Amino acid sequence: MATQTVEFRAETAQTLTVKRFTVGNDTVLDTTNATEETNRKGTYRVAYTDATPGEYQLIVFNGDAVIANWHVYLFAATATYQTYDRHPLIAEIWQRLGLDPNSPLVNTNENISAAANFNLAVTKTPIATTLTRQ
Numbered sequence: 001m002a003t004q005t006v007e008f009r010a011e012t013a014q015t016l017t018v019k020r021f022t023v024g025n026d027t028v029l030d031t032t033n034a035t036e037e038t039n040r041k042g043t044y045r046v047a048y049t050d051a052t053p054g055e056y057q058l059i060v061f062n063g064d065a066v067i068a069n070w071h072v073y074l075f076a077a078t079a080t081y082q083t084y085d086r087h088p089l090i091a092e093i094w095q096r097l098g099l100d101p102n103s104p105l106v107n108t109n110e111n112i113s114a115a116a117n118f119n120l121a122v123t124k125t126p127i128a129t130t131l132t133r134q
Contacts, residue, residue, distance in 0.1 A: 004048045004074045006058065008034075008083040012041040014062050020048070021057045023071070023086075034060070048074070058083060 010016060016034040021027065034044040046058075053076045060068035070083035 002050050002076050002078045004051050004078070005080045006046050006048070006072050006074075006083060007080055008044055008058065008060065008068065008070050009042055010034075010044055010060060010068055012036065014067070016044055016067070017061045018046045019059045019061065021059070023055050023057050029056070045080075050076075052076075057086075 006018075013036070018032050018034050020029045020032070022029065030048075032046040032048070034046050037043040037045065044060075051074050053074055055071060055073045058068075058070045058072060059066055060070070071086040072081050072083045074081055
C-alpha cells in the first residue's frame with residue numbers, strides 16, 4: 001500500500017479541506033481534511049492511500065471559501081509530494097514526451113527514458129541591427 005502525502009502552503013491556523021479532482025474533470029474524487037505541521041507553520045498535509053498515479057488538481061477550502069488551487073503529480077510510491085502552479089506548457093511537455101498528463105503512468109522506466117532523451121527546443125529570434133555611418 002502506498003501512502004502519498006501531499007504538502008502545500010497556506011495561511012497558518014486555518015481549518016482546511018481539500019477537494020481532489022482529475023485535471024480537467026469536474027467530478028470530486030474525494031474531500032480530505034488538511035493538517036498543519038506543528039513547527040512549519042503555514043505548511044499543510046493531506047494523505048491519500050493508493051491513489052492512481054497521475055496529475056491532480058487540488059482545491060483548498062476554508063469553509064465555503066476557496067483559498068488555494070494547486071496541482072500535484074502522484075506516483076504509485078509512498079512519498080511526500082509537493083504541489084505546484086500548473087504552467088500552460090506542462091501539457092505540451094507531456095505531449096512531447098509521448099505521455100498523457102491525465103492518465104496514470106503505465107511504464108515508469110519507459111517514461112524516465114523518454115524524459116532523459118527529451119530536448120525542449122528553444123528558438124532565438126535574431127535582432128536586426130542597422131548601423132549608419134555619418
